[in-house]
Amino acid sequence: MKKSESEQITHFRTANPSSVRDVNRSIVLSLIRLHEPLSRAALSEKTGIFRSNISSIVDDLIETRLVREERATPNGRGRVPYLLSLRDDTYRVAAVSIRPITTSVACSGLTARPQKVLQFKTPAHPKDAVTQIASAVRQLKAEIGMGSKKDFGRIGVSVPGLVNAHTGEVLWIPALPDYAEFPLRQELEQQTGVKIEIDNDCNLGALADMRLRQVDMGGVKDFVFLEIGDIGVGAGLILNGELYRGHDARFVAEFGHMIVDPDGPKCRCGRRGCWELYVCDRATWRRFRPSASFSEESVERVIAASLNGEKSAIKALRQTARYLAIGISNIVLALNPQVIVVAGRIMESWDQLRPFVETEFAPSQIPIHILPARMAPEPLFLQGALSLALHDVFAQPALGW
Ligand SMILES: [Zn+2]
CATH class of the missing domain: 1.10.10.10 (Winged helix-like DNA-binding domain superfamily/Winged helix DNA-binding domain)
Incomplete structure (x- = not known):
């Protein structure tokens, strides 16, 4: 009506x-x-x-x-x-970064500089995660000498998958299937007694990178953050200095699932030929050593081999660079951001990748500015969760309607 x-x-x-x-x-x-x-x-x-x-x-x-x-x-x-x-010693917040293997819990004052970080193995079941996070939060309070009457102003939580940032419900975490449909915010608020803010890890990576960049670059207000991971590509979108979360805050910027080959291999999203299958670390490794198993050190090994002049490694990186350029040019054509910020192990070889990526862009004449992220993904996500927890302190009150 x-x-x-x-x-x-x-x-x-x-x-x-x-x-x-x-x-x-x-x-x-x-x-x-x-x-x-x-x-x-x-x-x-x-x-x-x-x-x-x-x-x-x-x-x-x-x-x-x-x-x-x-x-x-x-x-x-x-x-x-x-x-x-x-002041870093009065108003304090905490942050949680849930990763597939390890969960980190940290706290900071207004500067968002982590004062203490605790870590534990990420439990397979979210109820156990809530119990361990609540216990780590209590331990942090004790270790930094917060009195029993004081509490954290907020706790920001980074989730490695889809989460409804409005309701705080986890939708889907590929590496932690039991977390699907779990009301993470509600459970954490009950256990800790502190207001919880939850978001996707790459949204928070974008937020953290923007904050870190503001200090020495005078502010970058429109950019895309990409994380090239072991098996996928995550992304976050900052528009006009604010995190853009999509109309219902359930997902946004899933660039990893742009189809680059409809006849390509099957993706975990159910479709075929998604971009992430061609640029993730596992893809780079497979090009270099098709039959060897993938590990955390695999990308470093490809980079080291290419620095030693090994032709198959250079070829593997070049192929990854080609697909990086294809996906990034699609993103740039759609959004025309100031910068594309890329995080992940592959960026350790950015000096080598850069000419390959730029060669791919050359015919289109699209001006593209790619920068490595200010930190590795893991600390960046934790930093982003601290920024999320501090958001309301610095946010301008909304006027209008
Ligand atoms: Zn997909």
Whole structure:
């Protein structure tokens, strides 16, 4: 039924003096995160907000113990300024990265720098995982000396498969089949008493890479993150500085399942000739040693052999580069992102792959900017889960409807 106009109007949230202040507060906090340490004067200059208003916001951030202000080290010239930085010892969050073999649990303050990381073997059943995660969270609290009255503000969780980010239900994890349809967020909230945010690992990899890149590149706002893994390709999509999750937050950017050969081998998704079958580490290894079994070191061995000038290794990498170029050019034609960020072991040979990939692009004249991710996938996913847990602290309040 169509809503009446007056009903629709109640769905607007318009700016009033208090919400404008909330927006300015989140802008100031985000700028401190990006440029710390910096002075009140620099904040005023960057935002165009009057000094007196900046001071009132900063005083509030200091009072709520999110920010500290300290005298800079004197350098013998001029007045010594007072500089603002984020506090890492007051508001704390935790993060969980579930991987097929190992699960990591970490905690951080506002800077998202991990302060402590615990690891355990990932249980085959999700109920056991919840019990072990809750126990690791308690252990973290004890080890960093959080009092019994304090708790983590949020816990961010990275899942290596499809998850509904709105409901927190796991949909499908290829490596952990028993996790399908498990209400992970609900169970973890019950066990830990802390609000849980859950997302797919590559979405969080994209988020973490964007945060790490913002610091020294002035911000990359539209990019695609790809993880070339052992048997698959994961991806995350950042549009206008925000993670894009698809209309119902169930899946997005499943570029690994773009079909590049409809008559190709069967994929685990049920279709044939998906891109990931041609660029994953196992595919690179098979080209090099068709009958030898694949292990974690396989890609390193191909790279080492190619550096030694072994022709079959160079050929194998070149073939992977060709398929990388095919898939990435499809993505670029569809989305025209600023950058494609690629993570995974194969990127250790990026200097060798790069000319091959660029040769494949050359005829199309498509300008493509590919960068290796700032970290290996495992620490990146954990970092992304910390960023997810901190998201609401820095997020601007929503205005409009
Ligand atoms: Zn597929």
